[in-house]
Amino acid sequence: MNKLYSVTELAAELKVTPRALRFYEDKGLIVPQRAGKTRVYTHRDRGRIILILRGKRLGFSLREIAEWLDLYDQDPGQVEQMRLTLSKTRKRIKALEARQRDLEETLQELRGIETAVEDFLKSKGADAEAAE
Amino acid sequence: MNKLYSVTELAAELKVTPRALRFYEDKGLIVPQRAGKTRVYTHRDRGRIILILRGKRLGFSLREIAEWLDLYDQDPGQVEQMRLTLSKTRKRIKALEARQRDLEETLQELRGIETAVEDFLKSKGADAEAAE
């Protein structure tokens, strides 16, 4: 199961462009191996890129993503190192929980609006369906 | 309770720069009144800006935010209009729920990492605390 990918292959699978992958590499977020000059991506690279893309969807910059990307990929080194990892992890959890609250609030408001509008339409005897 | 604000006042309260507020206006996200040439912001403007900022924290572009901002601010007009509002609202809810799943996954992974690292430190007889 240790598939290897070319840029275009992996890019296609993850629905990004090869340019994007090279860009992430430029920024140090991934370091694919090379066969000669040609980039070769492993399963691990793929995993990191998926994390990057999820981070982006959540609105983080590549710089921020770079900062916590390594958390996923620690081998137990020295105790001091692990302590740092722990604190970073906790900080990141806090940040994400804050976003979660933003999201929850927004969703609640929108659900409120949804039912209000539904009720309005129902009171008009209008079907809530239709309308693109 | 109908306080009015100047750019700098409101900007300070919301922790953004006046430039940002003018920029949002430029993009049509807010339309403060004017006293002569001077911008005057109402409570309603303030509310909209808070929504904008929350949207930004969730990683949406100003263009996207602009598209759903009016949902919060509909007066029941014609039935057709409301139907459209309903469908837009539902789309937006879907999008936010998707982000919620991203967030939930990420949090779960990080919590996994957190306890793993905690256990590692515990096994080393090291205190999980300390380390900035």
Add this chain to the structure above:
DNA sequence: CAAGAATATGACGTAAAGGTAAACCAGCCG
């Protein structure tokens, strides 16, 4: 071996979201 097809590097372009600086008014204060 000639002719694509895929990759690489490098340079330049671009859209979004402001920051920053310049030049100009209006109101107010001592």
Add this chain to the structure above:
DNA sequence: CGGCTGGTTTACCTTTACGTCATATTCTTG
């Protein structure tokens, strides 16, 4: 009245995250 304080444009600058060539090289396949 002179000068600050805060406001308004206009214009250009910056950073991020790629897109888009141009050019060179390497692979592969008839």
